[in-house]
Amino acid sequence: MNRHLLSTAQHLAQLNPPRPDLLAPAAQENSICFDQLIDGLVAQQWFVAPNYLPAALCADLYADLQQLRQQQALAPAGIGRGQQHLHAETVRGDLTHWLDGATPAQRTYLALMRELKDTLNRELFLGLFEYECHYALYPPGSFYKKHVDSFRGRSNRVVTTVLYLNANWQEKDAGEMRLYDPETQQPLLDVPPQAGTLVCFLSEHLPHEVLPTQAERASIAGWFRINNSLQGVIDPPS
Ligand SMILES: O=C(O)CCC(=O)C(=O)O
Ligand SMILES: [Fe+2]
Numbered sequence: 001m002n003r004h005l006l007s008t009a010q011h012l013a014q015l016n017p018p019r020p021d022l023l024a025p026a027a028q029e030n031s032i033c034f035d036q037l038i039d040g041l042v043a044q045q046w047f048v049a050p051n052y053l054p055a056a057l058c059a060d061l062y063a064d065l066q067q068l069r070q071q072q073a074l075a076p077a078g079i080g081r082g083q084q085h086l087h088a089e090t091v092r093g094d095l096t097h098w099l100d101g102a103t104p105a106q107r108t109y110l111a112l113m114r115e116l117k118d119t120l121n122r123e124l125f126l127g128l129f130e131y132e133c134h135y136a137l138y139p140p141g142s143f144y145k146k147h148v149d150s151f152r153g154r155s156n157r158v159v160t161t162v163l164y165l166n167a168n169w170q171e172k173d174a175g176e177m178r179l180y181d182p183e184t185q186q187p188l189l190d191v192p193p194q195a196g197t198l199v200c201f202l203s204e205h206l207p208h209e210v211l212p213t214q215a216e217r218a219s220i221a222g223w224f225r226i227n228n229s230l231q232g233v234i235d236p237p238s
Helices: 003-015 025-029 035-044 055-070 106-122
Strands: 048-049 095-098 130-138 144-147 155-166 177-180 186-193 197-200 208-210 217-225
Touching: 003 106, 035 048, 035 106, 035 130, 035 197, 048 186, 055 095, 055 106, 055 130, 095 106, 106 130, 106 217, 144 217
Parallel strands: none
Antiparallel strands: 048 197, 095 130, 130 217, 144 208, 155 197, 155 217, 177 186, 177 208
């Protein structure tokens, strides 16, 4: 990704400034500046920022997730897709639910991620096509072993996001996300899953894991994807 290539896009963006009046009202209220995030991705392939999303939105999303749990709408996560889709408690122990915009909190979050997708495409020419994301609830004792977020032989997931929803996370609760250096495979940093913290990285490049959590741990994991069906491969549903 070469920022020198960006000047034309930036120039065009100045000629055609975004129309805030055309954005969903929720996105306007919660609008955030993605400059640091873009710089982080360009410089080091990852970005981590505490308090990146408003506490009120995180609280609404957390309440939404708890409602889904009460409705028994969370299911054990699998790994892989299609025929290779496996339930794998030895690899990961979270319960998930894909966001579909069913509630105002979900719509607000999805609108923000749409803004981020447009920004990534405008600034970095990533050609991102869509965003998919799920709530994830890790019960005490669960984890997600070290992995990268792309399926074997497929690279449709380009940028990963993780937003944490746990107000007042304590050090004793553990459950950090550990990012690894893709070259040396040494740990880079541990991110506590405190509400409002956003993590963003290049999906294929950065190995990461969820260390065993001592407390229930809530998050939204998401992926900006390119459209594989444009490359002659039919993209199966999740
Ligand atoms: O919740 C996290 O910190 C990371 C989750 C993750 O790696 C994934 O769902 O692929
Ligand atoms: Fe992951």
